[in-house]
Amino acid sequence: MLGTLGRYLRFMGYDTISANSITPGNTREDSLLLEIAAHETRVLLTRDRDLAKRGGELAIFINPVSVLNQIQELVDRGLVDPRIRLTRCSLCNEILRRARDREILNTRYAPEQRARLKFYWCVHCKKLYWTGSHADDLANRLKIGIQRPVLPGER
Numbered sequence: 001m002l003g004t005l006g007r008y009l010r011f012m013g014y015d016t017i018s019a020n021s022i023t024p025g026n027t028r029e030d031s032l033l034l035e036i037a038a039h040e041t042r043v044l045l046t047r048d049r050d051l052a053k054r055g056g057e058l059a060i061f062i063n064p065v066s067v068l069n070q071i072q073e074l075v076d077r078g079l080v081d082p083r084i085r086l087t088r089c090s091l092c093n094e095i096l097r098r099a100r101d102r103e104i105l106n107t108r109y110a111p112e113q114r115a116r117l118k119f120y121w122c123v124h125c126k127k128l129y130w131t132g133s134h135a136d137d138l139a140n141r142l143k144i145g146i147q148r149p150v151l152p153g154e155r
Ligand SMILES: [Zn+2]
Pocket: 089, 090, 091, 092, 093, 094, 122, 123, 124, 125, 126, 127
């Protein structure tokens, strides 16, 4: 249910896995999610208030509906620094590497104007990412939509 938030978190470079990989209807699903969180030192983000309560320290209840408000919640808790980093694939969570010229040339959706852009590649999805356009749009949404905590000395 937090798929968009998951994509944003990956754009911000956070190692994020989705509960979708677990079979729906699995009666042990909730326990399994908490086990994974404990075992892999992850935080479980959920819109299920009861599950969040059960998870205690391991889980966070995400109440807002809009993704920017969801990110704000994580920023307020000091869990997330809201910057686009392009270090991780937004689809599969794989670490991105710099794209090779051949990969850029073979990608239909690559931009025509490439000067001053940096390109990254997901070896798993064969997906091309670059600074500018989409990344800038997301960065602007974060800049406009998210209030960062004021650090001591910044005021
Ligand atoms: Zn990928």
